[in-house]
Amino acid sequence: MRLKKVFFEADDLLDDFATEVTRRKLVNKVGIFFSKSNPVLYNLKISHRLKAIRQNLDLIAKDKASLDLVERRQPLLLEPNSVQLNLDRETYSFVPDGEVIGRNADKKEIVDFLLDSEVEEHVVVISIVGLGGLGKTTLAQWVYNDEMVKVNFDKRLWVCVSDVFEVKMIAEKIVESAGGEKANYLQLNTVQNELTEMLDGKKYLLVLDDVWNENTLKWSKLKNMLIGGAKGSKILMTTRSDVVAEASGSVHEHKLGDFSEEEAWTLFEKMAFECNKESENSNLVEIGKEIVRKCGGVP
Ligand SMILES: Nc1ncnc2c1ncn2[C@@H]1O[C@H](COP(=O)(O)OP(=O)(O)O)[C@@H](O)[C@H]1O
Ligand SMILES: [Mg+2]
Incomplete structure (x- = not known):
């Protein structure tokens, strides 16, 4: 509401300004000087109004920060194509379509890391890093469906992260992936409880596919929500960026190479x-x- 008001004020100001520009052009052409409209005074007035608008915007921004609102990168009004694009990027945990070519050594290395139970931390992140289209998701799907991996973990969860890395939303997707109700929890606390109950003492493998988040604070918030599992639980993440892999505190960064x-x-x-x-x-x-x-x- 407040943002709307400031927007209208700004719009008004622009309208006024446009009128003034036309008026001055007219004055110049006709060569009449209106003593009533002093350009210096006008400029001063405009600058005051601009300042007020800027102050209001600053206040709104400040309130937004204190409310801990999350900015969504997705536009509110999606064009038909972008909806399609997002749907296309949604991935699933099934065995990759058709035969996987090459990548045997990559698979073995990642599976070995996943099966390793000699780890101290409660949550360990392993990341597959490589260019878009190089086969990260395919490799993750292949690993996820490996028989040894299936046997090793009590629970396997697949979450396609893509655009938005919002802790609560990811937590909801994890619950949903574990067969829980698809719900939009109102409070982070509720979904946290659900998650804790679900993971309680279980050795789980969570795949986070296509992650872009470089914010370490968000990473630690998410990891904190996931510490309830048994020792040996793992997060396998795919990402295009080294920075993301580092921000997640990956214990192993698997750089996916080019195909021969x-x-x-x-x-x-x-x-x-x-x-x-x-x-x-x-x-x-x-x-x-x-x-x-x-x-x-x-x-
Ligand atoms: N090793 C592979 N064998 C067969 N097809 C593959 C392999 N790697 C990738 N592909 C194919 O290439 C395309 C892109 O792979 P994908 O795993 O989605 O890449 P990324 O997740 O790195 O963007 C997909 O159609 C996938 O089926
Ligand atoms: Mg992918």
Whole structure:
């Protein structure tokens, strides 16, 4: 409400200003001097009004901070395309579609870390770091569905984080992922209780897919909510950024490398030619191989 008022004030001011500009142009053209409208006085008035607007905005910003409101990066009015985009980025925990190419060593290393129970901390974060499209989510899905991993953990939870890293919202998604009610808890405290009850003494694996949060305070808040599990519980996170991995306090950062040329080709072949057996056409194969070379091992 207050923001709206300030907005209208600013709009008014702009209107006034536009009128004044037109008036002055007119005065210049006609060459008449209106003694009533002193430009110096006008400028002073404008600057006072501007100052008042700025002060009001500052007050609102201050109140916002003290209320601990969370800014959402998602626009309120989503365009149809951006809705689609967000839906596309939503990931799930199923086994990756089709066969996973390469990545055996990566998988083994991550699984070893996940199975390691000689850890002191209550929550340990392991991160998979790499460019967008390199196969982080695929690898995480593969690891998540590994038989040894399944046996090792009492609970496995998958949360697609993407745009917004809001502790309460993630906590809600975790509860939901564990088969709890899909609920919008009114209080952080309530969802915390739910989470504590759910994780109580259980050895869990939580995947946080596609995380962007660099704020260490938010990380420690989230981790604090998750310390109720048994020793050996792990968080596996995928992210594009080293900074995010560091902010999360990862004990292991797994840098996902490029595919070898052969793997990249197999992947390309699978994607491009699977349906219509085009691969017999050597011309297309040549073009395909050229594309793969140019991509330098990134699918
Ligand atoms: N090792 C792989 N084997 C087969 N397909 C893969 C592999 N890695 C990635 N892909 C495919 O490449 C695309 C992007 O992978 P994804 O895991 O979503 O990347 P990221 O999470 O790093 O952005 C997906 O369509 C996925 O199926
Ligand atoms: Mg991903």
